[in-house]
Amino acid sequence: MSVLKRVRLVLAILAILAAMLLFVDVSGAAHLWLGWIAKIQLLPAILALNLGVVVLLVILTLLFGRVYCSVICPLGIFQDVMARFGKMSRKNRYSYSPERKVLRYTFFVLFIATLVGGVSSVAGILEPYSSFGRIASNLFTPVYAWGNNLLAYISERAGSYAFYPREVWVKGIGTFVVAVSTLVVLAVLAWRNGRTYCNTVCPVGTLLGLLSRWSVFAPVIDTEKCISCKICSRNCKSACIDIANHKIDYSRCVVCMDCIDVCPKDAVSFRLRSKSKAAASAPDGGMKAKAGNAKQTVAKVAEKAPDAVSRKGFITGAGLLAVSAVRAQEMKVDGGFAEIIAKKVPKRETRIVPAGAQSLRHLASHCTGCQLCVEACPNGVLRPSGGLMTLLQPEMGFERGYCRPECVVCSEACPTGAIVKITVPEKSSIQVGHAVWIRENCIVLRDEQDCDNCARHCPTEAITMVPSDPDNRRSRKIPAVNVERCIGCGACENLCPSRPFSAIYVEGHENHRTI
Amino acid sequence: MKKDNIKIKANDMIGRGEFLKRLGGGAAVTAVALAGCGKGTVTQSGPLGEVPTDKMTYRVNKEKGDRVSILGYGCMRWPTRKRADGNGNEIDQETVNELVDYALSHGVNYFDTSPAYVQGWSERATGIALSRHPRSSYYLATKLSNFSNHTRESSMAMYRRSFEELQTDYMDYYLLHSIGGSMGDFNSRYIDNGMLDFLIQEREAGRVRNLGWSFHGRKENFDEILAMHEKVHWDFVQIQMNYSDWRNARGNNVNAEYLYAELEKRSIPIVIMEPLLGGRLSNVPDHIAARLKTARPDSSVASWAFRFAGSRDMILTVLSGMTYMEHLQDNIRTYSPLEPLTEEETEFLYETAELMLQYPTIPCNDCQYCMPCPYGLDIPGILLHYNKCVNEGNLPASSGDENYRKARRAYLVGYLRSVEKERQADRCTGCKQCNPHCPQSIDIPREMRRIDEFTEKLKQKLEF
Numbered sequence: 001m002s003v004l005k006r007v008r009l010v011l012a013i014l015a016i017l018a019a020m021l022l023f024v025d026v027s028g029a030a031h032l033w034l035g036w037i038a039k040i041q042l043l044p045a046i047l048a049l050n051l052g053v054v055v056l057l058v059i060l061t062l063l064f065g066r067v068y069c070s071v072i073c074p075l076g077i078f079q080d081v082m083a084r085f086g087k088m089s090r091k092n093r094y095s096y097s098p099e100r101k102v103l104r105y106t107f108f109v110l111f112i113a114t115l116v117g118g119v120s121s122v123a124g125i126l127e128p129y130s131s132f133g134r135i136a137s138n139l140f141t142p143v144y145a146w147g148n149n150l151l152a153y154i155s156e157r158a159g160s161y162a163f164y165p166r167e168v169w170v171k172g173i174g175t176f177v178v179a180v181s182t183l184v185v186l187a188v189l190a191w192r193n194g195r196t197y198c199n200t201v202c203p204v205g206t207l208l209g210l211l212s213r214w215s216v217f218a219p220v221i222d223t224e225k226c227i228s229c230k231i232c233s234r235n236c237k238s239a240c241i242d243i244a245n246h247k248i249d250y251s252r253c254v255v256c257m258d259c260i261d262v263c264p265k266d267a268v269s270f271r272l273r274s275k276s277k278a279a280a281s282a283p284d285g286g287m288k289a290k291a292g293n294a295k296q297t298v299a300k301v302a303e304k305a306p307d308a309v310s311r312k313g314f315i316t317g318a319g320l321l322a323v324s325a326v327r328a329q330e331m332k333v334d335g336g337f338a339e340i341i342a343k344k345v346p347k348r349e350t351r352i353v354p355a356g357a358q359s360l361r362h363l364a365s366h367c368t369g370c371q372l373c374v375e376a377c378p379n380g381v382l383r384p385s386g387g388l389m390t391l392l393q394p395e396m397g398f399e400r401g402y403c404r405p406e407c408v409v410c411s412e413a414c415p416t417g418a419i420v421k422i423t424v425p426e427k428s429s430i431q432v433g434h435a436v437w438i439r440e441n442c443i444v445l446r447d448e449q450d451c452d453n454c455a456r457h458c459p460t461e462a463i464t465m466v467p468s469d470p471d472n473r474r475s476r477k478i479p480a481v482n483v484e485r486c487i488g489c490g491a492c493e494n495l496c497p498s499r500p501f502s503a504i505y506v507e508g509h510e511n512h513r514t515i
Numbered sequence: 516m517k518k519d520n521i522k523i524k525a526n527d528m529i530g531r532g533e534f535l536k537r538l539g540g541g542a543a544v545t546a547v548a549l550a551g552c553g554k555g556t557v558t559q560s561g562p563l564g565e566v567p568t569d570k571m572t573y574r575v576n577k578e579k580g581d582r583v584s585i586l587g588y589g590c591m592r593w594p595t596r597k598r599a600d601g602n603g604n605e606i607d608q609e610t611v612n613e614l615v616d617y618a619l620s621h622g623v624n625y626f627d628t629s630p631a632y633v634q635g636w637s638e639r640a641t642g643i644a645l646s647r648h649p650r651s652s653y654y655l656a657t658k659l660s661n662f663s664n665h666t667r668e669s670s671m672a673m674y675r676r677s678f679e680e681l682q683t684d685y686m687d688y689y690l691l692h693s694i695g696g697s698m699g700d701f702n703s704r705y706i707d708n709g710m711l712d713f714l715i716q717e718r719e720a721g722r723v724r725n726l727g728w729s730f731h732g733r734k735e736n737f738d739e740i741l742a743m744h745e746k747v748h749w750d751f752v753q754i755q756m757n758y759s760d761w762r763n764a765r766g767n768n769v770n771a772e773y774l775y776a777e778l779e780k781r782s783i784p785i786v787i788m789e790p791l792l793g794g795r796l797s798n799v800p801d802h803i804a805a806r807l808k809t810a811r812p813d814s815s816v817a818s819w820a821f822r823f824a825g826s827r828d829m830i831l832t833v834l835s836g837m838t839y840m841e842h843l844q845d846n847i848r849t850y851s852p853l854e855p856l857t858e859e860e861t862e863f864l865y866e867t868a869e870l871m872l873q874y875p876t877i878p879c880n881d882c883q884y885c886m887p888c889p890y891g892l893d894i895p896g897i898l899l900h901y902n903k904c905v906n907e908g909n910l911p912a913s914s915g916d917e918n919y920r921k922a923r924r925a926y927l928v929g930y931l932r933s934v935e936k937e938r939q940a941d942r943c944t945g946c947k948q949c950n951p952h953c954p955q956s957i958d959i960p961r962e963m964r965r966i967d968e969f970t971e972k973l974k975q976k977l978e979f
Contacts, residue, residue, distance in 0.1 A: 161928040332663035332952070333635035334591070335883035336603070340891045340937050401936075406975040443944065451944035456964070497890045497944045 004270055005257035011071035012080065019074035023136035023371070024144035028378045031413040038372055038415035040072060041129040042204050047366045048417030058211060065215040066208045069198055069254040075128035076198055076254065078135075079190040083237050086191035092234035094193065096242050099249055100200050111203035118361075121391035124369035128202050131182050133370030134392070138179035141375060142168045167400065171374055172384035174391050194237025199252040209251035218273050219259055221246045225267035232259035232268055341499040343399035351385065352396040352488060352508035354403065355430040356411035356419040359511040366418035367393045373410035373419055379403065381490065382410060394419075396432070398490035398506065403432075405459045405489065428459065431515050433488030433508040435462070435481045441496075441503035444468065444476050454479050454492035454504050462486040463504075479504060484515065564813070566844045570851035571622030574831050576784050578750065579724060581687070583654060583832045585825045586850045587625035587786065588618050590641045591632045591882065592836035606633060606640040614843060615644035621847045624653045625832045627786070628681070629692060630673050631660040631884075638680035646682040655681055656688035656786075658729065659710065662952070667708040674714075678722075688786075689714065689723040690753060693884075693954055695732025698739060715747065725750035729788065731954035734769045737777070744781055751831060752778055753786040755954075757796055758823040758864040759871060760789075765878045768955065775827065784831040790824035791817055791835065793880025800874050800906045803867060810863060817842075818849040823864055826855040875910075876902040877962055878955045885949040885959060893938040894949060894959055900933040901966050910969075914978045923973045930970065940967040 018037040022030050031038075038044060045053035057068060069076040087093060107126060114122040124130045145166045152163040170176050189196040198205040212218075221232075223246050233241040235258050240249035259268045350360075354373070357363040369392025374382045380400030385393045394410070396403060408427055411419045422430065435454075443451050445468060455463040462485035465477035479492075481504070488506045496502035572585045593611050595604040615626075626645060628637045638657060645653055657677045661670040678684065691711070694701045705711040717723045727749050730737055743749070755764075756771035764770045778785050791797055797817035799807075807816050824833040833850075837843045856864070879898035888894055904910045908918070909925040916922065930939065943963035950959055972979050 156932055161925045164928040164931055332660070333631045334633070334886060336634040336887045337893065337938070338887045338889055338891045404974070443946075449944060449946040449948070451946060453942070453944050456945075457941065495941055497942065 002257055002261050005261050008067075008070055008255075008257055012077045015071055016074050016077040016081070019132065020136060020140065023133055023375055024141045025375070028376065028409060031372070031376055031409070035413060035415070037074070038129070038370070038413075041415060042068065042207070043127050043129060043368055044370070044415035047368065048415065050417075061208050061211040062214060063216050065212040065218050065250055065253055065255045066205070067255045068208055069195075069205060070256050073128050073132075073204070074136075075132040075186070076195070078132060079186060079195060079197065080237070080256070082187050082190040083194045086194075092231070094234055094236055094239055096233045096236070097239045098242075099240075099252060104200050104206055107201050108203050108206045118364050119389060120364055120367055121369060121389065121393065123203075124367070124392045125178060125182070126201060126203055127368050128198075128204055130368035130370035130392070131186075133372055133375075134175060134179035135183050137371040137375040138170075138176050139183065167380060169380075169400075171382075172386055174386045175369070175371065175384035178392065193239065195239075195252075195254060198254060199238055199240070212253065213251045215250060216272060217270060218250055219248060219253065219255065219257070219268050219270050220273055221248065222267045222269065225265045227265055227267075229264065231262050231264060235259065235262045343494075343502065344500040345397050345399060346493075346501055346505040348505070348507055350433070350508035350510055351387070351390070352433045352490075352506055353394065354382065354396060354410050354419055355427045355432050355487075355512065356408070356414070356422040357432075357512065358420060360508075361510075363393060363418050364390065366416050368416055368418075369393055370415070372413050372415065376409045376413040378407060378409060396490065396506075396508075398494040398502075400494075402490035402494040428487065429514050431487045431509060431513045433506040434483040434486040435488070435492050435504050436507050437479055437481055437504050438501075439478075439503075441498040441501055442478060443497055443503065444478050446498070448476065450476060451497060452477065452479070453495050453497060457491040457495050458486075459489060459491060460485045460487055463492060487515070564848060566621060566847050567851040568621050571847070572825070572850055572853040573622075574784075576725070576751070576831055581654060582624075584622050584624045584850070585830070585832055585853055586623050586821075586846050587627055587656075587832035587834040588615075588623055589788070589834040589836035590626060590628035590637045592838045593633050593637055593640055594838050595633065604634075606636045608640055608643060611640050612644045612647070614837065614840065615641075616647075617840065618843060618847075619648055619652060622851065623847070625656065625834075626653055627656040627688070627834050629658040629660045630677060630680075631658075631662065631692070633883075638677055642681040642683075650683060654687040655683060656690065657681060657686060658690040658692035659705070659714070660692040661704055661710075662692075665703045665708060667710065670704075670708060670710050671713075685722050685724060688725045688727065688751060689717075691728035693731050694728050694740065695730045695736040696951075697732070698736055701736070701740065711747070727751035727753060727786070729753035729786075730774070731755065731768065734773065737769060737774065741777060741781070744783070749783055751784045751786055753788055753834075754778070755789040756785075756787045756824055757790050757792055757820055759792060759796060759868045761823075761868070762865065763868055763872060765955070775829065779829050782829075785829045786831050787824045787833040789880055790833050791820045792878070793836075793882060795876060795878070795880065795902065796820040798903070798906060799871065801908065803871055806867060806870070810860075814849075815845050817845060819864060821846055821849045822854065822856050823861070825850065825853045826861075874905055876905045877957060879957060880955060882954060884952040884954060888949060890942060890944050890946070891938055892940070892942050892963070893934045894963075896934040896938065897940050897966060898957070898962065900930055903933075904929065911973075914972075914976070923976075927970070927973055940964070940970065943967070
């Protein structure tokens with residue numbers, strides 16, 4: 001195996017391991033150590049206006065071609081892994097095919113258009129880094145978490161506190177379906193033809209391809225030595241070696257060095273491309289990188305909930321708990337648990353996005369839907385949106401937990417600047433929404449039981465308990481929300497005893513404010 | 516020393532919440548399987564010592580001539596397991612049968628249950644296990660647990676149902692359940708509806724052989740009910756007694772020293788409950804355990820509490836709610852025969868009790884009377900987790916503590932393990948429906964708040 005290929009393999013393995021760990025991590029600490037792997041991805045870097053990274057990647061590609069696709073892009077490496085299995089089943093399985101320009105640039109234009117147009121859900125589906133993120137977080141994380149839970153089980157037996165169990169749940173059906181479909185399509189394409197996705201669909205691949213046509217170094221065929229045996233072409237997963245013309249399509253070559261390795265005559269070598277031999281296809285003009293413009297995206301304001309909010313909708317089932325409680329008390333017996341009815345998501349007029357996202361618009365124009373924040377959220381709050389225009393983007397819900405005051409993990413994890421990094425003190429003053437009380441669900445009135453759990457847990461003391469009967473100061477107390485102080489963390493909604501719908505829930509704000 | 520360490524570990528596990536409780540069923544089965552090897556042989560010896568079959572100490576109820584084993588089986592903590600259909604728990608009847616068989620064959624002959632115990636399943640399970648033996652080989656005790664409905668009809672129905680469930684036509688010992696908290700409650704449950712008069716008739720008819728009551732509450736009420744002795748003639752009284760409560764009863768309890776003396780004056784036989792405070796006297800702070808172990812290296816921590824409870828002459832039997840075979844075996848060992856405490860040992864235990872007072876444990880005995888909480892909390896699970904952390908030194912007094920990081924992790928991870936997230940203290944609404952049920956008079960909502968606030972401090976890594 002050539003040194004170059006060996007270097008490529010080592011780097012690729014490190015990169016995919018880092019990316020995989022970053023996404024499957026359940027400890028919440030990985031993003032501190034491995035966050036760089038997400039931040040050096042091209043699209044996240046562009047969206048986060050991380051100019052240093054963008055410039056470095058451009059220089060890297062201009063020098064060596066699309067090495068990015070072989071050693072940095074986790075989805076590219078992931079496809080290589082699958083292609084490897086394909087090659088095991090049949091050797092020399094690839095062959096040259098000409099570039100599918102129309103298809104390639106159609107996808108590219110669609111990507112740019114949707115990104116600029118603010119439909120980042122479509123852009124996100126095409127984009128490689130976030131596709132990898134979705135596959136990892138939806139399909140690999142559960143496996144990892146189950147492994148963790150097994151260790152937690154064992155460590156509990158052993159009296160150790162090293163591991164503790166994690167919840168595993170499908171966070172968004174839409175995203176899950178997208179992830180599975182992407183995986184299936186990619187697996188089939190990679191198994192059969194190697195890097196078809198990278199060279200036809202992937203917008204990052206196309207963008208880098210525009211640069212790599214001009215790369216200084218590249219694999220070059222020495223026509224003197226070449227015996228046109230086509231071994232290299234048959235092992236080229238990019239299908240870019242045209243032996244008939246002794247040409248390599250450098251816009252598609254991902255510099256995997258396989259051709260160098262397999263050539264029986266050592267006719268292919270990675271070296272400086274001399275001008276005379278630059279047989280690469282003529283560069284297309286006019287397709288200059290538009291990526292820089294992405295930041296100017298003018299996204300539409302996120303969608304309004306399509307149907308009018310019906311409060312009655314989430315009052316249903318309110319009586320259930322009361323009934324079961326009464327049954328338990330009919331004859332007083334000791335022990336046992338009251339049934340816990342799972343909480344349901346209330347219908348919100350405006351969705352809630354995490355502090356640091358600044359506004360629905362900012363989030364929509366920067367988010368690639370990679371799911372890193374969703375995966376990193378230790379409180380079960382973030383999940384991908386199911387809305388058509390916001391598909392894959394994170395949003396908040398408080399059925400499993402609430403946005404805890406000491407946590408800013410999502411803002412630290414986000415590689416694209418969609419959720420801008422904030423500090424813990426900053427978070428306590430960012431208003432992402434406000435709480436709304438629903439009289440019909442409140443157990444103080446419904447069950448006639450004292451309760452102040454929302455007020456007691458409000459981190460900003462925005463809830464005051466006031467008499468339910470204004471004329472009787474000693475009547476049972478109900479919560480009153482001071483919306484000016486409420487930051488929308490959802491502690492009240494999560495800890496409200498009313499099930500399945502809480503008696504207090506959070507409405508999101510389109511633009512976050514600092515209070 | 517090593518063998519005993521293992522034992523302490525086993526005791527440690529008691530309070531570890533639902534997860535272990537479920538598993539406990541399995542552990543007990545294993546233990547029974549192991550014990551099964553020794554079936555038919557007279558003794559079973561192992562590293563922990565023999566479990567004698569014929570050395571049990573008995574006390575005689577002079578009036579009726581009953582020869583009662585000093586170890587009584589409390590049927591409040593029968594093992595449960597997850598139902599096969601996943602809908603909650605059920606009694607693990609096979610294990611109950613094995614525990615009952617083992618207890619009988621090792622000399623235990625007093626079984627104490629109630630219609631309220633183990634979600635209302637205890638009487639039936641106890642009846643099933645005991646009916647496999649001759650009725651003359653054991654004494655049955657159950658109670659009129661008419662807590663929620665005081666009407667005569669409902670109380671009568673409860674009384675009759677106990678006979679069906681326990682498959683018997685007479686009760687050896689019948690109790691007015693948990694009285695003394697308020698006289699109004701007592702009158703409403705037993706006097707105004709004529710239930711006490713009815714039970715006196717039943718005693719005359721021979722269907723109740725001994726009539727008595729169990730006490731939790733105020734001293735004045737104890738005196739008042741005891742004064743009825745002239746008229747009613749109480750055959751026995753059941754009180755909470757242990758070396759911690761003897762002089763330092765907490766909450767709404769009365770010092771056992773006083774209760775015992777009053778009963779002794781009237782020569783009323785005494786049944787002891789909570790000799791171990793629901794495990795709090797076996798799962799003690801580390802250095803208390805070390806103190807007891809140093810004094811008697813070969814005895815379990817729990818054995819001290821049982822010897823204390825059984826040493827006095829008026830004690831008819833000492834109830835222990837034994838969920839696991841290991842507990843049963845350990846207690847049989849302690850009482851076969853009972854080696855009464857010497858005066859020095861008794862003083863030593865009083866000193867130990869004083870030392871234990873310095874530990875801020877919450878006096879929960881895991882009796883489950885407060886359950887089910889209508890809002891889903893696992894109240895005993897939360898309190899036991901808290902106590903466990905107190906005992907193990909995992910309750911940092913300040914965020915500057917040397918072991919703060921370790922203690923914080925043990926507290927938070929242990930909390931999640933012991934109590935499901937949705938059943939933790941932060942869910943308490945403060946409705947106070949639980950408080951009247953607690954025999955230890957714990958202000959449960961107040962404790963829930965305190966624990967929640969402490970947990971938040973740890974979670975948020977606040978300085979304190």
